[in-house]
Each structure stands twice: as structure tokens, then as C-alpha cells.
Amino acid sequence: MKRFLPLAILIFIISCAKEEGNPLINPPGQAYRTQYNSMQVVGDFQGWNLNDFENTKMTLVADYQWEKIVYFNAPQDSIRFKFVANRDWNYAFGTQGPDTGLSGYAQPNCNGLGDHITAGPLRQAGYWKFQFNEKTLRYQITLVSTPRGKIYGVVAFADDTVPPYPEATVRVYKDTLQVAMVKSDTLNGKYEVKNLDDGTYKLFFQATGYNPESLTVTISGWNEVNAGTVVLTPSAVGEYAFADGPFVSITVDGSLSDWLSAAVMDTIGDSPWGLYGDLGALYVGHDAQNLYIGLHYAARDNAVIIYINVNNSDTTDGTLDGNSLDWFPRNFQFPDSTPAEFIIAKWASATPYGPYLRHITSDSTTQEVPSSDYSIADVPDTTDPTGRTRFMEVRIPYDVLYNLGQSRVLPFAKIRVVTVIAGGDHWNGPESLPENSGTNGSGTPTLLSNMFVEVIDRDGH
Known part of the structure; x- marks a missing residue:
């Protein structure tokens, strides 16, 4: 007696499955098996640009197993992407299912809009590894390293040479994106910005009542850069001011009971x-x-x-x-x-x-x-x-x-x-x-x- 598959399952197989071809050796001289000439990871983090092959191509690291390392600035609630074989959207692996976190299973022949994989969150800046097995269709995204570049220095104040100093805010930009914000230490004026990737950064220094300053620093090879001392000068102020809070309420009677705490x-x-x-x-x-x-x-x-x-x-x-x-x-x-x-x-x-x-x-x-x-x-x-x-x-x-x-x-x-x-x-x-x-x-x-x-x-x- 013949058994027939339900129509819905048959349609799914036709639209989401690809008949496996003969294993190939790719690239030439590599002793790993694959069904495809190439594999890319393409997503919203690079503009869905399939033609940017050099920056999106994955590496065959074992039989049917592909990897690609991508740098992300954190935090990112989610990223959207597809695995694409043979530089052809018709060989795109995505999903029509819900977000599965940082691992899950892809579906083949998902070349339509909205058939992407949604993964996340990426809570830490660094290099993340995409792994994809073309046989099992399992994918996984893992943090492999955090950038170790560092910029450090001192904020000084032209009119204040005795600690505690005013607190300065240091904002760090890469291109037009703010990647970090730290405060200077009020006891020694020191600051440091860690976990920076290679590149050129612009630092902006601000403190209430002082003129802002900025400087440019380049990190190469995740090195540590001493940015030296930045001196902030007072902005124009009047000849006098008035006291700011927090205020105490003290009756001078020798009791000390109305003091909240000792200095x-x-x-x-x-x-x-x-x-x-x-x-x-x-x-x-x-x-x-x-x-x-x-x-x-x-x-x-x-x-x-x-x-x-x-x-x-x-x-x-x-x-x-x-x-x-x-x-x-x-x-x-x-x-x-x-x-x-x-x-x-x-x-x-x-x-x-x-x-x-x-x-x-x-x-x-x-x-x-x-x-x-x-x-x-x-x-x-x-x-x-x-x-x-x-x-x-x-x-x-x-x-x-x-x-x-x-x-x-x-x-x-x-x-x-x-x-x-x-x-x-x-x-x-x-x-x-x-x-x-x-x-x-x-x-x-x-x-x-x-x-x-x-x-x-x-x-x-």
C-alpha cells in the first residue's frame, strides 16, 4: 500500500530543502568536504551587501563546517543575517521561525525578505565567531575575544592644583559613534578607556566651569596609549558665586546630634x-x-x-x-x-x-x-x-x-x-x-x- 506525504510537508520540503550534491573539495588543496564553492555571512551589520565578498566570506574549517569572525560594538539587542552559499541569494540559509538567541538551526532556500535569522543579544564589544554546518544546518555565535586596546591619561585643571579636583567627563568617539564615556578620578585626575579595537579615536574632555578640550589617539595592535595630560582652563565666570547644596541644618549648641555623619x-x-x-x-x-x-x-x-x-x-x-x-x-x-x-x-x-x-x-x-x-x-x-x-x-x-x-x-x-x-x-x-x-x-x-x-x-x- 502506498503512503503519501501530507501536502503541507511536501511543500515545505520543496521550498526549504536542497538535494545534497556530490561533496566537493573547496578551496583547491583543502581536505575538507563541502557542497558549495563558498559561504558568506551577510546581514544588517554590513548593509546586506552580498557583493562585499572579501569581508563576508567564511572559512571552511572542517567537513561541512564554516566559520567567520566579525567585530561588533556592544551593546546590540539583536542582529539579523543569513548564510549565503555560492554568492547567490538562491542559496540563502535563514529562518522563518522565532529568534533563537545565539544558536539554532537555519533553513535552506530562504531567499525572501524577512527570512533572515535574528540573533542576540550581543552584550559585549569584541570579536564574535559565526559557525555554520551546512549538513546539520546548526549555527552558533560566540564571543572569541574582547579588544584589549587602552587609552589612558590625566585631566588637570589650570586653576586647581590640590585634590580633590573637579570631575571631568571623557567621551570617546570612533568615527561618529560614541564608544565609551568615563570620568576622571577626583583624587589624581587619572582616567582610562579599555577594550578598544584598533583605529583612530577622538577624545572630548568636559568639566563644569571649564573650557572643553579634545585630542586624537590611534590604537594599533591593541596597544596601550598614554595620551598625556590634558589641562582644562576655567571658562569665563563672575567675580563671585553662591553656595550650592547639599546643605546642613545645624544649631550651634555643642550637641553634634544634628549632624548626619562625621567628615x-x-x-x-x-x-x-x-x-x-x-x-x-x-x-x-x-x-x-x-x-x-x-x-x-x-x-x-x-x-x-x-x-x-x-x-x-x-x-x-x-x-x-x-x-x-x-x-x-x-x-x-x-x-x-x-x-x-x-x-x-x-x-x-x-x-x-x-x-x-x-x-x-x-x-x-x-x-x-x-x-x-x-x-x-x-x-x-x-x-x-x-x-x-x-x-x-x-x-x-x-x-x-x-x-x-x-x-x-x-x-x-x-x-x-x-x-x-x-x-x-x-x-x-x-x-x-x-x-x-x-x-x-x-x-x-x-x-x-x-x-x-x-x-x-x-x-x-
Whole structure:
């Protein structure tokens, strides 16, 4: 009895199957079998250009097994393609089925529009291998390597030589396509862009309040290129600005309970001077009109000092040598770029003196700031029965620090703060916050290069 195939199956065989011919040896001298003279992978990623044979041809790597490596920029949700034999759309392998991810089975004789294979996603830039077996019709796409080219360098700022620096955005383009975007490190200005393929790239550097810059870099052989230092110059800004948030809301009562967190945290009890000189925590914040400083400390018969740098436009004020001051001279030095311009000091004893605020008007002289111009509270820590542990809070208006009036500050203003415990005149001390090497209490000169930075204005306006 004869058995007949259903008509639908018969039509499918006629339209999607190809009778296998005699195996060929292709290319000449290759000992692998194939039914075709050539195989290409053609798709939307190269404009469906079947005539671009040199860039689309696949390599016969085993019997009936073809491979082609193609570079893709990531991310790509999907790609569309066909395998085409003999440089002829009539020998196109595609599918009328759904997306099968990065592997599946193709169908022959799919030369109509829309009969392509949809595969993806390709989540990583790199070289992807297309594999196709003309016998089983199975295909697979796998990542074989990620480009290892790298561009690195430094972004510097003409008007800011002390970290933390402003954050710069570095955008990287290849031709007209943006391939990467990174940020510069605010502590050292460094940036790097990795996983770049060979080619020519244009880098654009931008930061708020600065003129943009650009440079061109070429990567060859996936090498690493040092792009050097790019210096951004300030864009035109006014003579003054106003403070930007985030703001704190502080009542100057010595409580410290309204501070959300400390700027620098330490532990009372770890100083070699014990409760005669120790620092527990430094708090720094600001609002639209004032700088606020909080301090948890322990001291007796020693000095508690807070040094402040505001980078005032008056370049004649401030000192680099705290040991030369006419008020609370102590053996602390400061970097050239961050002189101490204000000082808050107290002598902690049974009959304490201070704390008071003074303006450092030259390398050796200080001037009293009227007590009505600022607020200060210094209260005991009731958990310490010795009475040596205390809390201090200070509010200093910008009008005192910058003398610009109407709560104005310098464009891109930053205020740097460091606090120390110190012995008597011309001595150093055992502790600073933030920590600085050399604060060992031996009396030797100590450079206070590490200061906490409070950013007051971020946009220059």
C-alpha cells in the first residue's frame, strides 16, 4: 500500500530543502568536504551587501563546517543575517521561525525578505565567531575575544592644583559613534578607556566651569596609549558665586546630634597623650550663608587648634608656617597651595582660654574676629567623669571668610579644614584629623598636607 506525504510537508520540503550534491573539495588543496564553492555571512551589520565578498566570506574549517569572525560594538539587542552559499541569494540559509538567541538551526532556500535569522543579544564589544554546518544546518555565535586596546591619561585643571579636583567627563568617539564615556578620578585626575579595537579615536574632555578640550589617539595592535595630560582652563565666570547644596541644618549648641555623619571619624582613647590630647571626630558642613565645623576631642593642659584654608582672593593673607604666628604658634607647616588663613584655637586647662577665631593676615600676624561675627559652643561630654572630653561647634559666615558680602563666595569655592592637638608654644602634637604623618608629639615640624575638603560652590555661579 502506498503512503503519501501530507501536502503541507511536501511543500515545505520543496521550498526549504536542497538535494545534497556530490561533496566537493573547496578551496583547491583543502581536505575538507563541502557542497558549495563558498559561504558568506551577510546581514544588517554590513548593509546586506552580498557583493562585499572579501569581508563576508567564511572559512571552511572542517567537513561541512564554516566559520567567520566579525567585530561588533556592544551593546546590540539583536542582529539579523543569513548564510549565503555560492554568492547567490538562491542559496540563502535563514529562518522563518522565532529568534533563537545565539544558536539554532537555519533553513535552506530562504531567499525572501524577512527570512533572515535574528540573533542576540550581543552584550559585549569584541570579536564574535559565526559557525555554520551546512549538513546539520546548526549555527552558533560566540564571543572569541574582547579588544584589549587602552587609552589612558590625566585631566588637570589650570586653576586647581590640590585634590580633590573637579570631575571631568571623557567621551570617546570612533568615527561618529560614541564608544565609551568615563570620568576622571577626583583624587589624581587619572582616567582610562579599555577594550578598544584598533583605529583612530577622538577624545572630548568636559568639566563644569571649564573650557572643553579634545585630542586624537590611534590604537594599533591593541596597544596601550598614554595620551598625556590634558589641562582644562576655567571658562569665563563672575567675580563671585553662591553656595550650592547639599546643605546642613545645624544649631550651634555643642550637641553634634544634628549632624548626619562625621567628615573624619577617629576614636577617643587611642592617642599616646591619652585624654590629655586626643581627637574623636571632625564634622564639616555648610549652608547658603555659613561654614559649620564640629569637633569631639579630649584635652587638658594642651591646645586644640583648627586651621582653615579658603583660597581667599587676597593672596597676601595666610601662612605656610604655623610656628611663626603671633597667636598659638605651633610647629605645623602647610603646602604652598593651601596656606592656613583662619585659626580656631583653645588652651584646655582648669582655667581654659578660648576657643576663639582669628584671621591669619600674613605669614606671622593674626587679627581677632569679633565674637559677634561668628558663633561657637564648647561643652563637656557628660559621659566622661574626668571632664576632659568635650564637644565644640562653630558657625562662620562666608562674609567673614571671603569678605565679599551678601553671603557670596569665590567661584568653585572649596574650604579645607584640619584640626590638631598640640603642646605648648612651638611644639607639634600627637594627633590630627584628617591624619597626617609626623603628628607624633615629638615637637618636630609637621606638614599638614592632608585636609578635609568641603565643596561650597560647584557651578561657578
